Amino acid sequence: MNQNEYNPSNIEKKWQEYWQENNIYKVENNVEGKENFYTLSEFSYPSGNLHVGHWYAFAVPDIYARFKRMSGYNVLYPMGFDSFGLPAENAAIKRGLDPRKWTYENMDYMKGQLKNMGASFDWDRTLATSDPEYYKWTQWMFTQFYANDLVKRSVTKTNWCESCKTVLANEQVTAGECERCGNEVIQKDMAQWMLKITEFADELHDDLDTLDWDHSIKQAQREWIGRKEGSLIPFTLSSGIKINVFTTRADTLFGATYVVFAPEHAMVQDLKSQITNWDEVESYIKEVEKKSDLDRQQSKEKTGVQLQGIEAVNPANGKSVSVWIADYVLAHFGTGAVMAVPAHDERDAEFAIKYDLPFKFVVLPSAGEIGSSRPLITSGENAFILSAGTTEKKGSQEQINAEWNAMYDLLGTHADGILPAGKRFCCNLEGKVINSSQECNVKTSEEARLLITNNVGGEITKTYRLRDWGISRQRYWGTPIPIVYDPEGHAHIVPDEHLPWILPDDVDFTPDGTAPLARSQELLERTEKIFGKGWTPEVDTMDTFVDSSWYFYRYLDNKNEAEFASAASMKSWIPVDMYFGGAEHTTMHLLYSRFWIKALHKLGLVPHNEPYKGRLNRGLILGPDGAKMSKSKGNVIDPDHVVSHVGSDSVRMYLAFIGPFNEPGNYPWDPNGVVGIRRFLDRVWRLQKKVTTSKSVIQGNNLDKTIKKVGEDIERLKLNTAISSMMIFINEAEKSLSITQLHYNKFLRLLAPFAPHITEELWMQSHQTSVHLEPWPDYDELFITSEIKTLPIQINGKVRGQIVVEEGESNKELQVRVVGMLEVQKWTEGKAIKKFIHVPNKIINLVVV
């Protein structure tokens, strides 16, 4: 027995070295008789120190990986670095260092810190996306996509960060600001390499159904993809040209009272000679150019200018309507042109009130009809009203009802549905078509959509919010895009034999808005030497989301020089069984990566078309004051510091205890909480003194119950309650006179995934091999079933049946179950239950009359 007090600093390093020397965590791609289980945590940027967030991201899933390993699976839990990209480069620029040196030094340092975590990573499989042997494959995949028409070059409006001097993807812009540095993002025209993610929009949308992910994550991706089913409706302009508008509500076409173009719509320039207020129009276009799409969608007050001299004909009724440009219509959604229906679309209503445009009411909510009973608007959320002449919305059900009643009467007297000024109502509910054509009136919205679309020569179609993925970045520290240009300026792919297409060294990487690679003499010379005089290299590098789209394949076979991963290794491990990551990646990395794998799959390069079977978004660890940790607030917890005080095991375990890992909430760090866990481990240590070889006084079933509960909780990632159960067990054990070696050892196995060092130390006192190679302890169901009782059910004094009752089941739940039983219903049908009495562990009594 180890008589000393528990002192983590004496044991943790020792066991970490032992594990490494003895290759305890080495993983083979296949192990006879074991099923594979791939646990993955999003890898990190090597931008400096490990912070508490990294511990939460890596040490807590390690508990799960270890549990799975002990449960008999061959578990892969790898770790690497997303080592290209802005954070490293910006930090390097700030300190005047070479990003490569800086990044690689950080990685070495962080590897050391990661080892202190005591995680079960197989370091032999590690990778860094900035290693040429890694990015060779990133480039190779890009060339495969290029050869198969999944890459295009186009000039597009891009989000530009003036501070980072680079283009950002939409996903990297938060509320109009650069996600990395917080600077305001402006719009800039740039030629970009784009990946055709939109070709996979339907698959990305529909295949979500096959994934075992939380509903909210799937929903966020669906919204990001933004698939809308609708119609293209042709409007004829006074110039004779037909333009299509995209609408999801073709049933409201008879209510379209004006047409709006996005200010950037090409048609506006084409109409220049006919527009009589061109100066006004032009200056408005310039004004809107400065705003991002997001600003335009969110702006409180809609703005616009009428195109004077231009009219459009509504194809449903042949009526001429005015034509406008307005900021609320976006260039890249649908066709960039809208039929405006103020009486049924909120955005149009606000605009129409402001510019005094007509409202025509053409869909009666619910199934009612004018003249018969008055339909009720019951959904306060979907229906809303605009007070006479203002855009103030009235939300309460009563207000809506009152206004609707007045409206309804009005509709009776305005058979054409045109609403007089001061009495304007907007309702976006579907229902029955009115005030339209003979053929369409009384049809449901759904029927009318098809009918009206067909009648006017329109077309049923789908549109998406998702845009193609621009991957060009004018930065140094990234994967070079393997493209060269011939003297005529045509692009060519760099052939396989020249991959990796090495990132040059002779570059002044200080950002000035042009790509740093353009300043490399070596790159230019290399290009001319290989391809010929006058050839030039592409000088942009790739967005780092490209690097991270496929990294989990390389872990499988990271030394393979001939392939990015062998087919056999992919078959063994993909799809990833459980992927842990941050909620912020729901619509970025997670969607890009799904696309990347679908594209590889389409080309026959990988066997699966979905990479991640399970996904869990983790929560956020806040500072002790409940605010986000930040240097300026002085509330940052340094894990190294805490580890030096309480040990790595306590930190790991505390983070698992801080909240339910399966529910991504915000959890403030509680310094007393860590100390509490440390005390718990002290008690586990001291319990050694009670270990005896003779018969235990502690009840066997307490341990069995704990084993069952802890296993079930880890499986569901409710690690906090798993720890509570172990605490209860230790309380009990401390109360008893002794605990057998057998029971103590079983408990150590239970604790091993949470606290790998202390359990190893205690285990090795009586064993020759690591506790981490042991199986998960089994429990005896016999002992546990004692808490489940079968009780007789008595109805009016006679036993009529029986029911299995679990300890802790509430009386309410029990009553529902009892009353629902067939045998019981036989005796209670048509009668009232007057009393329901549950005498725990004895009987259930019903009195019916």
Ligand code: ANZ
């Ligand atoms: C007429 C209409 C009537 C519409 C109605 C809706 C309700 P949501 O509504 O978000 O699902 N739209 C089409 N292209 C647009 C563009 N480029 N910029 C801004 N808005 C655009 O998206 C579909 C609706 O968004 C379309 O259906 C169109 O307005 C508008 F009672 O057409 B709707």
